[in-house]
Amino acid sequence: MKIAMIGFGQAGGKILDRFLRYDSTRGTGIVGHAVAVNSAKADLMGLDYVPHENRVLIGQSIVKGHGAGTEPELGEKCTQEDIEEIQSAIDKMVSSEIDAFLIIAGLGGGTGSGGSPVLAERLQRLYVEPVYGLGILPARDEGGIYNRNAARSFQDFAETVDNLLAFDNDAFKSGGESLGEGYTEINDEIITRFGALFSAGEVEALGDNVAESVVDASEIINTLGEHGITSVGYASEVVENANDGGGLLDKLRGGNDQNGFASAGDATNRITALVRKATLGKLTLQCEVDSTERALLLVSGPPEALNRKGIDKARKWIENKTECMEVRAGDYPLPDEDRVAAIVVLSGVTEIPRVKEMQRMAIEAEERSEELKSQSEEGLEELIQYGDDEE
Numbered sequence: 001m002k003i004a005m006i007g008f009g010q011a012g013g014k015i016l017d018r019f020l021r022y023d024s025t026r027g028t029g030i031v032g033h034a035v036a037v038n039s040a041k042a043d044l045m046g047l048d049y050v051p052h053e054n055r056v057l058i059g060q061s062i063v064k065g066h067g068a069g070t071e072p073e074l075g076e077k078c079t080q081e082d083i084e085e086i087q088s089a090i091d092k093m094v095s096s097e098i099d100a101f102l103i104i105a106g107l108g109g110g111t112g113s114g115g116s117p118v119l120a121e122r123l124q125r126l127y128v129e130p131v132y133g134l135g136i137l138p139a140r141d142e143g144g145i146y147n148r149n150a151a152r153s154f155q156d157f158a159e160t161v162d163n164l165l166a167f168d169n170d171a172f173k174s175g176g177e178s179l180g181e182g183y184t185e186i187n188d189e190i191i192t193r194f195g196a197l198f199s200a201g202e203v204e205a206l207g208d209n210v211a212e213s214v215v216d217a218s219e220i221i222n223t224l225g226e227h228g229i230t231s232v233g234y235a236s237e238v239v240e241n242a243n244d245g246g247g248l249l250d251k252l253r254g255g256n257d258q259n260g261f262a263s264a265g266d267a268t269n270r271i272t273a274l275v276r277k278a279t280l281g282k283l284t285l286q287c288e289v290d291s292t293e294r295a296l297l298l299v300s301g302p303p304e305a306l307n308r309k310g311i312d313k314a315r316k317w318i319e320n321k322t323e324c325m326e327v328r329a330g331d332y333p334l335p336d337e338d339r340v341a342a343i344v345v346l347s348g349v350t351e352i353p354r355v356k357e358m359q360r361m362a363i364e365a366e367e368r369s370e371e372l373k374s375q376s377e378e379g380l381e382e383l384i385q386y387g388d389d390e391e
C-alpha cells in the first residue's frame, strides 16, 4: 500500500522518519510521499530521513519557530495560517500512485494535536483517496494537560479522518528508561505493527513469492472503512529451521506424505496460537474486542511456515471472538524472515475504556485549573486589599 505520510509535530515527525528508515532498510516502499510539519524549527532540523524540501515550518509569525508549547489552540492557528504551504508541499509529489493519506501525530501536545484535524479536513475536501490518522495517546503519568489535549484532539481527529488508528504510549512504556530511549523503543513497536500492515498491501514487493491469499491495498481500505477507531494486535515467534529450502515448504502446506501433514499441523497450530495472542494480548489501544465492526488478519513470515488451513481457522476464531462477520484474512510470505507474525486489525471499535478515562482526566484537569485560577484571583484581590488598608 502506497501512502502519502504527513508527520505532524515532534512525535509525528519522528515516527515518519522511522517509517522512511523501515522502507530504506527493507525495500518496502510504503511511503509514497513524506512531509513533516511543525511549528518548532529545532524539531524539523532533528529529522534524519525526511527530505529537507519536504519539511514545513508553520506559524512563524505566531510562535517564531519555538513550537506551540502544549497549546492545541496555537497548533490549530499555526496550521490555519500556513495551510497553503502545507498543501503545496503535499501536492508537489502526490500522484495517482497514492492509495491513501496518513497523518501521524502525538495527541498530547500542541502542534500535532491542534493541527492534525485541520489538515485532515482539508485533505478530505481536496482528494478522493482516504485520509487516515495515526494518533498517539500520551502516557497516563504525563499528567492532566497532555491527557486533556489528547481527549479533545482524539475526538476532533476521529471526526475528520476516515479512520483513526490509535496507539497508546501508556500501554507500551517500560519503566526506568529515559524519555528519549523510551520513545525509541515505543516507536519501534509502532513501526513493527503499522509498517508490517501497510507493506502487506504492497503486493508488488512480493515478486515471485506469491501469497496463497493476498491482502492488497483495497482489503486494508475496506477494513478501515470510512469512519471509526482502529486498534491493532500483534504477536510473533521465531521459526526453527526456517529458510531450509523448498522441500519443507510442500510438507507444511499440506503435502501428501504423512510427515507433511504432521508439519502442516504444526504450522496451523502456530498460526492459531499467535492470532489468539495478538488479539487477546496488548493491543495498540486497549478495547473490548467484541465491539469490533470489521477485522483483518494478516500472517507474515517464511513461506514454509504459512498455510491456508491455519489462516482459515484463525479467521473463524476472530469471527467468533469479535462477533462480526466482516473478517478478512491473508498471508504475506517473507522468504528472508525467520519470524512468523500475526497482525490483527480491529476496526470500528467502540468500547474503549482508555478514552473514557482520558475524558475524565480532561474534566478533572479543567476543574483543577478553574479552581487554581479562582484561588489566584482571590489571592490577588486580598493582596491588593491589604495594600490599600496599609496605605
Ligand SMILES: Nc1nc2c(ncn2[C@@H]2O[C@H](COP(=O)(O)OP(=O)(O)OP(=O)(O)O)[C@@H](O)[C@H]2O)c(=O)[nH]1
Pocket (backbone or CB within 6 Å): 008, 009, 010, 011, 012, 014, 015, 039, 040, 067, 068, 069, 070, 071, 105, 106, 107, 108, 109, 110, 111, 112, 113, 136, 137, 138, 139, 142, 146, 169, 183, 184, 186, 187
Ligand atoms: N510514541 C511517541 N510518542 C511521542 C514521541 N514524542 C512525543 N510523544 C508523545 O506525543 C505527545 C505530544 O508531543 P509532541 O509531539 O512533542 O508535541 P507537538 O505536536 O510537537 O506540540 P508542541 O511541542 O506543543 O508544539 C507527548 O505528550 C507524548 O505523549 C515519540 O517520539 N514517540
